[in-house]
Amino acid sequence: MKAVLRATFFAYVCVSPLLMRGLLQRFKKMRSEFISAIQANQGAYDLGLSDEQIERLADFYDLVQEHNPILHLVGPCSPEEFAIRHILESLTLLQHLPQKARFADIGAGAGLPSIPCLIVREGLTCVLIESKEKKAGFLRIAIAKCELEGRTEIISSQFSETPRPDVSYVTCRALDKFTQKVPQLLKWSGNCTLLFFGGPALREAMQKRGLKIKERLMPMSEQRYLFIASR
Numbered sequence: 001m002k003a004v005l006r007a008t009f010f011a012y013v014c015v016s017p018l019l020m021r022g023l024l025q026r027f028k029k030m031r032s033e034f035i036s037a038i039q040a041n042q043g044a045y046d047l048g049l050s051d052e053q054i055e056r057l058a059d060f061y062d063l064v065q066e067h068n069p070i071l072h073l074v075g076p077c078s079p080e081e082f083a084i085r086h087i088l089e090s091l092t093l094l095q096h097l098p099q100k101a102r103f104a105d106i107g108a109g110a111g112l113p114s115i116p117c118l119i120v121r122e123g124l125t126c127v128l129i130e131s132k133e134k135k136a137g138f139l140r141i142a143i144a145k146c147e148l149e150g151r152t153e154i155i156s157s158q159f160s161e162t163p164r165p166d167v168s169y170v171t172c173r174a175l176d177k178f179t180q181k182v183p184q185l186l187k188w189s190g191n192c193t194l195l196f197f198g199g200p201a202l203r204e205a206m207q208k209r210g211l212k213i214k215e216r217l218m219p220m221s222e223q224r225y226l227f228i229a230s231r
Helices: 002-045 051-071 079-096 112-120 132-146 179-189 198-210
Strands: 103-104 126-130 154-155 169-172 193-198 214-218 227-230
Touching: 002 051, 002 079, 051 079, 051 132, 079 112, 079 193, 079 227, 103 214, 112 126, 132 154, 169 179, 179 193, 179 198, 193 198, 198 214, 198 227
Parallel strands: 103 126, 103 169, 126 154, 169 193
Antiparallel strands: 193 227, 214 227
16 A cells, blocks of 8 residues: 555656646747737727737636536637637727626626626726626636726626616626526616627517617628617
């Protein structure tokens, strides 16, 4: 038994640093691929991000990757997919938000779309609403790491159980049973401008409620849209 323990300890001491170096190299490579994807594809989204903004977005990407294995913040995807689908698509929101807009992000989860927008545009403020406490905990970490504390509020509750904060815009990207909750979302949002990400089923659910919708098809996608609606 002692021999097994000694062998196990020896293997841990000798191999662990190698594993750590391998992991560090892997994360460094993923970060580099993420940055390259942002730089290569931002033009398709009418963006012109500075090197500093891209580095801050990469810091956020690193943070999501660090916590994702336990919290399942986003589905499995490559650095390029994360850059395009989660970051660049989130930043399309900026075209519909005034410079100093205050908005609510319902079902914020990993902080998408709100955190990338807050990183890129300093005048924005946001209320992030997330019902799952562990994910709300991640949001607190992300907000602190990204130095966004003075411009954000995190509410760990169902949106339907929370009085609508003083916001003019409401966004939502990945809410459980999204289409089924459209009536609740509309009632909760009042006269706010709606900025919802989704597909044809969400469009249909919004149109059934009599909303006049403008839509933008996401570049490099055939069925993901940003729907814009005011009442």
